[in-house]
Amino acid sequence: MTSWLLLAEAGAKEGGLFDLDATLPLMALQVVILTFILNSLFFRPVGKAVEDREGYIATSRAEAKQKLAQAERLEAELKEQLKEARQLSQKLILEAEQESDRLYREALAVATAESNASREQARREIDSQRTTALQQLSGDASQLATQIVDRLLSAS
Template sequence: MTWLLLAEAGVPEGGLFDLDATLPLMAVQVVLLTFLLNALFFRPVGKVVEDREGFISTSRADAKQKLAQVERLEADLAEQLKGARQAVQSVIVDAENEVDGLYREALAQAEAEANRTKEESRRGIEAERESARAQLKGKVDQLSTTIINRLLAA
């Protein structure tokens, strides 16, 4: 209360700086205003800012983990794709080898069948030739006998 009385007291005139109760009263007002602003505005705003920074750092950490997980999955999928390509290439090579084997087998069978048919045909022709020779020989013998008989009879 004495401060208030001093603040209301008349101001002496003179001097470059007059020091009276106004200075401590202003200091008290500044300190009270600082505590009041801190309690009403700065702490809640600071808390919101800290919460937001925490959320951002947590979100960044989660994003880094998810990115690492995606990179691992991508590497795994690339490895699986590589394995699948190798398996497909192996299947293609096996199929080509099998087709080539079947082709060679079919070709060998066809050649064997052609050779067998050719041999049978040769045997058939040879048999017919021998049969024709035997018939001709028989007819030649018969004609020669007939010619000899006619020549002897005449």
């Protein structure tokens, strides 16, 4: 390589717009060597890093799409479960309302029956007491009538 430099210095002419001497092939060789050095030292590792990063991004996007699909599927399942739970709770509320209405009617029927029985018992007791009172009054009236007759007869 040093011989090329010596040739380039020895044969250099001064003067023209473009000097075509040994400098041109030497510069071309330097550019090629520099290109190989830069390619092996910088561009390949950077290219590899860029490719690795692109691969990472691609796998991350694929995983994100899978997770999104899974999340949407879970959301749909949870919405369905929520819908079923609401229907079940509405059904349970309706059954509870019907049961409480049935129990209310039964309690009302029992209370009405007890009330009617108590009223009938009270009516029978009143009828019994009235009959007893009428019999007593009838006995007192006949006794009073006998006394009146006896006094009227003894006064005459």
